[in-house]
Amino acid sequence: MAVRDLDFFYGRVQALHNISLEIPERIVMAFIGPSGCGKSTFLRTLNRMNDVIPGTRVGGQVLIDDHDIYASGTDVVELRRRVGMVFQKSNPFPKSIFDNVAYGLRINKVTSSSSELAGRVEQALKDAALWSEVKDRLKTSALSLSGGQQQRLCIARALAIRPEVLLMDEPASALDPIATSKIEELIFDLKKQYTIVIVTHNMQQAARVSDTTAFFLLGKLIEVNSTEKMFTAPNEKLTEDYITGRFG
Amino acid sequence: MDTHRHLDDELSSLRDRVLLLGGEAEQALERAMYSLSERDTDVARQVLDHDDQIDHLEVEIDRQCIDIIALRQPAARDLRFVISVAKMAPVLERIADHACNIARAAIDLNNEPELKSLLDVSRMSEHALKMLRGALDSFTSNDAITAREIIKSDSEINDLYNHTFHRLIELMVTEPATATRDARLLFVAKHLERIGDYVTDICELTVYMAEAAFIKHTN
Numbered sequence: 364m365a366v367r368d369l370d371f372f373y374g375r376v377q378a379l380h381n382i383s384l385e386i387p388e389r390i391v392m393a394f395i396g397p398s399g400c401g402k403s404t405f406l407r408t409l410n411r412m413n414d415v416i417p418g419t420r421v422g423g424q425v426l427i428d429d430h431d432i433y434a435s436g437t438d439v440v441e442l443r444r445r446v447g448m449v450f451q452k453s454n455p456f457p458k459s460i461f462d463n464v465a466y467g468l469r470i471n472k473v474t475s476s477s478s479e480l481a482g483r484v485e486q487a488l489k490d491a492a493l494w495s496e497v498k499d500r501l502k503t504s505a506l507s508l509s510g511g512q513q514q515r516l517c518i519a520r521a522l523a524i525r526p527e528v529l530l531m532d533e534p535a536s537a538l539d540p541i542a543t544s545k546i547e548e549l550i551f552d553l554k555k556q557y558t559i560v561i562v563t564h565n566m567q568q569a570a571r572v573s574d575t576t577a578f579f580l581l582g583k584l585i586e587v588n589s590t591e592k593m594f595t596a597p598n599e600k601l602t603e604d605y606i607t608g609r610f611g
Numbered sequence: 612m613d614t615h616r617h618l619d620d621e622l623s624s625l626r627d628r629v630l631l632l633g634g635e636a637e638q639a640l641e642r643a644m645y646s647l648s649e650r651d652t653d654v655a656r657q658v659l660d661h662d663d664q665i666d667h668l669e670v671e672i673d674r675q676c677i678d679i680i681a682l683r684q685p686a687a688r689d690l691r692f693v694i695s696v697a698k699m700a701p702v703l704e705r706i707a708d709h710a711c712n713i714a715r716a717a718i719d720l721n722n723e724p725e726l727k728s729l730l731d732v733s734r735m736s737e738h739a740l741k742m743l744r745g746a747l748d749s750f751t752s753n754d755a756i757t758a759r760e761i762i763k764s765d766s767e768i769n770d771l772y773n774h775t776f777h778r779l780i781e782l783m784v785t786e787p788a789t790a791t792r793d794a795r796l797l798f799v800a801k802h803l804e805r806i807g808d809y810v811t812d813i814c815e816l817t818v819y820m821a822e823a824a825f826i827k828h829t830n
Contacts, residue, residue, distance in 0.1 A: 567684055594686045596823030606686040608615040 364409070364528060364558065369423035371401075371408055371582075373416070378404050382423070382584045384577060386528075391550055391559045393573035393590065395566055397610065401582040402562050406530050409560065410446035411439055427527075444471060447526035451533040453513035455505035455520075460497050463505045463516055464488060467524040483523055490556075491519035492549050511542025518549065522557075529553065531561040535568065547572050566606065570594045578602045618683050622692060625675050626751075629696045629703070632668045633747040636703045637740065639665065639710035640806065644736040647717040647799065648729065655714040655721070665707045672700040688820075695820040699750070702812050706743065709802040709809075716795045716802075723792055730778050731771045732796060735803040738768050742810040750813065755821040758814035762826075768807035775800045 364386040371379035379401050386392055394402040407413045409425060411432060424431040432442050444467075455463050464484045467473075474480040484501075488494040493515045497508070505516055514534060521529060531550070535543040550559055550572045563569050569576050569590065576593040578585045578601075586599045597603050604610045639658050646655035676697040679685060685693050720726070742761050749757040779797045783790040815827045 566686070570686075595690060597687055603687045607689050608618065 365424075365426045366409075367424040367426065369405075369408060369421070369425065371404055371413070371422075372420040374418045377582065379408070379582045384584060384587060386558060386560060387575075388527075388558050389554055389556070390574040391554050391561060391572055392575045392577060393569035394560065394562045394577050394579060395564075395569050395605075396579035396585075397605070398564075400579040402577075402579045403532055404582075405579065406532055406560060406562050407448075409528070409530055410443050410448060411437075412443075412448060414439065440471075444524050445526055446528040446530060447521035447524065448530040449514070449517050449521055449532070449534050451536055453510060453517050453537075455508070455513050455516050457504065457506060459502045460488075460505050460508070460516060461501040464519050464523050467520060471524060473524060487519040487523035488516075490522045490553065491515045492545060492552070493519055509542070511538050511545060514538060514542070514546060515549065518546075522553075526557065528558045528560065531559065533562055533564060536564060543568070566594075578605060580605070618679075618685065618689065621675070621679055621683065622685075622689060625672065625679065625693065625696055628668065628672050628675065629700060630747060630751060632665065632672060632700060632703045633743070633750075635661075635665050635668065636706040636710065637743050637747070639707045640713070640736070640740060640743070643710040643713040643717060644733070644740075646714055647720065648733060650717075650721045650725065652718050652721045655717040658714040659711055662707060662711050665704060669700045669704040672696065676700075691820045691823060695750075695816040699813055699816050702809050702816075706806050706809050709806050712802050713799050716799050720792060720795050726789075726792055726796065729796065731775045732800050732803065735768055735771045735775070735800060738764070738771065739803050739806045739810065742768070742807060743813075746810045746813040746817070750817045750820070753817070753821045755818045755824075758817040758821075759826075762811050762814045765807045765811045768804055772800050772804040 366382055366384045366386075369379055369382040370377060382405060394406060396402045404413065408421060413419050413421070421433055425433060427442075427445065430437075456466060458466070461484055464487050465480055468480055468483055474483055485494060485498075488497060493512060496512060505513065508516060518529075518534070535546045538546065547568065550561065553559060554574075561569075561573065573590045575587065576590045577587045578593070578597075578599075580601060586593070586597060586602045588597060592598075593602065594606060597606060639661065642654050643658045645651065646658065676693050679693050742764060745757060745761045748754070749761065776797065779793045779800070783793045812827075818824055818826050
């Protein structure tokens, strides 16, 4: 995935300025920066989730396999199948655990038989490290799960349709340390198969889970570097000031 | 922001402590060499008596580094500073240990007839002290350029040591009666040579702190 000269506007307000970034396959990239810096806005440009906000406008390109996802004629449903998303607050549907994971598969008519559907659901729950906890109660309501389990269910729902890229917008910010740890372990395992882009306010989390970190400030991309370099010797003074908490 | 001011205060306190330790090591070496050159056994004993306080200071610095890492999770330049201090404190304590060994040698030598000359040992100690002061100054001012120059100057101590070594061996052969005293002086020279190496370690940590560059074992 590659981003070229991306600008983004909410009405007349420019929220992102001329951002260019390469996101290599099968890595975890973390976006960090202070509130309002544009990192979540930028994340949502990667699968056109901002399209649903009235008055927004995008310039530049987001390329997947050399195809600009903002080119006319792009199938946005197919795009979001390839680039899945998990949000800050878990948002399971008021349905059973099974039906939550099966939802995307059914509406996209991905599977041809109920046994194939069950197999895909099981695999997605296993990939999301939730199977062992829910396998005996797949028909119970997803709303009966704990917060951490609900978030992993949402990850399973995103994984069920086998995306290439998984976008995560502060996926553990509402979770306790144990549930957070499970999500982080999951991210570590998932990068073997998926490209993961995660927005986080928790810099230690970015340091723990990501291979590459991008720092945003006032809608601009200030620095992209290996996470190790970013947290020990960043190139930019602005990054250093932010990382060391001497900002603002 | 309060938390960052607290971190700054803690880093500042850590800097003060490690400089205090550096000053203690420097003073221990200076006094140990004084006790040798002036045959002052009382001063040598004072150096030995004071060593416990230096050890205690090193442990305090260790604890403070661990607390800052565990509780403040420093990053970037702050992390490099804390790591450098954590690695520097035992080096300074070792320098003070070598000063104690020199003080012990001085006590022994002061019980024997006076040596005609300390040969180049006095010059070695002057150079070691100059290196140590420079290393502590370059650490304080985050000055990697000076730190690199000090590293280069370690070769002068090594040269002086080699020269002293050969002279003392010659003396042991030609004047066997004073061989014990010569051997003790040789140990003093070796301690000074090792102090030069430890000062080099301090300077390498300053370069890491200032530039995030690992220059250890890179000649």
